[in-house]
Amino acid sequence: ALSISEHKKVLVLSKKESLETNTNYAQGGIAAVQDAQDSTQNHIDDTLKAGKGLGHQKAVRIMIEQGPGLVRKLFRTGVEFTMVNGSPELWMEGGHTRKRIWHCFDRTGESIETTLLKAVMSHPNIEVRDQSLVWDLWIEQGCCQGVILYDSSLKNFYVEPAQAVLVATGGVGQVYRYTTNSRISTGDGIAMAYRGEAEIANMEFTQFHPTSLYEPDAHLKEKSFLISEAVRGNGAVLVSQDGLEIMKGKHPKESLAPRDIIAREIDSYIKKHNQNFVYLDLSKMDIENIDQKFPNIYQGCLSRGIDIKKQNIPVVPAAHYICGGIKIDVDGRTNIENLFAAGEAAFTGVHGANRLASNSLLEALVFSKRAADTVLSVEFKRPSGVGKPNIKYLSPDKATAKQFKTLVKNILWEYGGIVRNKQGLEKGLEELEKLDQKIKEKSNSISSNGLELKNMMIIGKLILASALQRKESRGLHYRTDFPDTDKNYEQDTICTIHQERRNDES
Ligand SMILES: Cc1cc2nc3c(=O)[nH]c(=O)nc-3n(C[C@H](O)[C@H](O)[C@H](O)COP(=O)(O)OP(=O)(O)OC[C@H]3O[C@@H](n4cnc5c(N)ncnc54)[C@H](O)[C@@H]3O)c2cc1C
Incomplete structure (x- = not known):
């Protein structure tokens, strides 16, 4: 929105409060090569390795080459990345071979979201409208004409015409009983694009995060509280309720193995031993400063009765991320004219069969900027004789x-x-x-x-x-x-x- 608004008017719609997003809950960070020990090729290799043969090489290269510049731009815009001696403190996460995770303690998403939202809200060319649920895309003759919104107070629908529509409705985690995702993550954008005849790719690749906080009543809650992979990156180890390291001998990287391997191991362990959870053992970490390093996780656990300075954290896997979505090219275009997509709702192919930690904020950043550039470079053609869309729908109460x-x-x-x-x-x-x-x-x-x-x-x-x-x-x-x-x-x-x-x- 910020890139486009220099030249065009933008309407940003969100269905709940503007801050109720998965971005706002992202903890660990955003991956971007910065250190002299690291290289673009290392990050590309790690990403493609995790993708198990399905990663789209061109998109991966673009993301990793263009990412660092855009992350530095976020920093200049005001995102408060954690710094040490004037340089970003880089974290390690599972599947990465180098430290390259930029973070703002364990509240990276919150800092990105609030910084960008502030800039967007103060821009004269951008209108931000929350509590505005888009029900459908208005598509005529294979060309997107705008969106159809539902007004819950009047219980009716209305149309917002647009030259171009960019779907950035996030993930789908809410279709699962246990998820780390915000309540907004019901896959609306992917579903409406599907109804509108867009191509949808690789929806079988759901990422289950191995370490969401176990709570006996989790199925009654909107979402599970995430214990970021960065905690394991800083030395925490997965152990059984009897204290046995459950990843020992299962993978060379043990508790820092890729997420899919750990999630399956935990799932199989708890089923086999008829248990509800395993523990994250924090005793090998610098526990004294844990509240400063991971303030969000420390507070989140404390408010649920677990003092992580003294206790291990009970964890279970939960649905976390969808690698599939609305198929776009590297410039954000879908197969429908004037319809673009970005973020978790989009499928660029960078993750292949598995997403590397902290690559999704990077993907969202790089490909939304590229989509914005495309929107600015396109001369929009409208099909002639376009009428009003059908806006009569019914659903259960x-x-x-x-x-x-x-x-x-x-x-x-x-x-x-x-x-x-x-x-x-x-x-x-x-x-x-x-x-x-x-x-x-x-x-x-x-x-x-x-x-x-x-x-x-x-x-x-x-x-x-x-x-x-x-x-x-x-x-x-x-x-x-x-x-x-x-x-x-x-x-x-x-x-x-x-x-x-x-x-x-x-
Ligand atoms: C707990 C958690 C931690 C994470 N940590 C990391 C991390 O450390 N690093 C990383 O790279 N990734 C992380 N991820 C993944 C990453 O946060 C998401 O993939 C990314 O933030 C998605 O951004 P987005 O803009 O696509 O969607 P979101 O940030 O979820 O935003 C979606 C927006 O679409 C709006 N919307 C949805 N449906 C409609 C509709 N029908 N009408 C109108 N508006 C609608 C919502 O209101 C919301 O404003 C994490 C995810 C979770 C859940």
């Missing part, structure tokens, strides 16, 4: 929608979770089909929750169908019936609504 949302979350956790197989994925899809029927029967009202539910249903089906299609295990996607990686699947999984319609007809 709030209470019913909330109940149904819980069912979606349970289905996805059960059948589309850390470990998958054909039988489970088919069962999951079957359950979603049954739920679809119930939703249709109850769609006699309208509510924000009901609209989100409809989006969550699309996301759930995309995840399960993509996972079913990929008959192999690779990176984040693990199938017990196809435990090996298969060269024939060294390609992206693309879903379109056309394909779904064709399948329905056959």
Whole structure:
């Protein structure tokens, strides 16, 4: 928005309060090469290695070459990166071979979000409108004309025309029972792009963060509290309830192995031993200063009754990030004219089959800037004879929608979770089909929750169908019936609504 606003008017919409975003909750940081010991090629190699053959090399190179300059620009704009002797203090995280994580203690996202929001809000060419839920894209003749918003106070819809629309609606974590994601992460942008005939890629690659705080009533909460990977990067170790190091002998990097490997190990350990969690043992860390180094995690745990200066942290995996999304080229374009995407909702291909820690803020930063540059360079053509969009929709009421949302979350956790197989994925899809029927029967009202539910249903089906299609295990996607990686699947999984319609007809 800031890049575009020098030349055009921008409307920034968010469905809740402007600060209620995953960006605001990001802890660990943003990866960018800075140290003389590091190099662009090292970061590229680490990223492609994590991506397990699916990382898009061109996009990865662009992100890693252009990232450091944009991170320094964030610093100049006011993001308070933690500095030591005039240089950024760089952290190490899993899968990275060098220290390259810029951070603001463990509140990196908050500093980025508040700094950028302040700049955006004071810009005369930018209007920021929160509590504004976009229900759909207005697409006519393959060209995006604007968006359709839902006004919850009047319970009606209205249209905002635009020369260009950029979808940056974030992730999908809320489709799972346990997630670190904000309540806004219901995959709305991906679902609306899918309805609008955009290509959606690699939705089977859900990243489960290995260390979210275990709380017995987590399933009743909006989200789980994250214990950043940076804690392990600073010496914490995963241990069983009996104190055994659970990653010993499982991976050369032990507790700093890639997230997918650790998440599966914890999942299998707790199932095998009939336990609810494992511990993060902090005793090898500099515990004295832990409250200063990780103020957010320290306070977050303390407010939940755990003093991490004295106690280990009980942790379990939770849905954290989606590597798939709306397919864009390296300039932010989707296959729909005048429709762009960026951030977690977009698929650039940089993460391949697994995202390296702290590469997602970097991806969002680099490709949103490139999308902005494209928007400024394009001469927008409108198809002639465009009428008004259809804006009559129905959904279940709030209470019913909330109940149904819980069912979606349970289905996805059960059948589309850390470990998958054909039988489970088919069962999951079957359950979603049954739920679809119930939703249709109850769609006699309208509510924000009901609209989100409809989006969550699309996301759930995309995840399960993509996972079913990929008959192999690779990176984040693990199938017990196809435990090996298969060269024939060294390609992206693309879903379109056309394909779904064709399948329905056959
Ligand atoms: C707890 C946590 C910690 C993380 N830590 C890190 C980290 O250290 N480093 C890293 O690189 N990544 C991290 N990630 C991932 C990273 O934070 C996200 O991928 C990234 O912030 C996503 O940014 P975004 O702009 O795409 O989406 P968000 O920041 O989530 O913003 C989405 C916006 O879209 C709006 N929106 C959604 N739907 C609608 C709708 N229908 N109508 C109108 N508005 C809508 C929302 O209101 C919100 O304003 C973390 C994620 C989580 C959850």
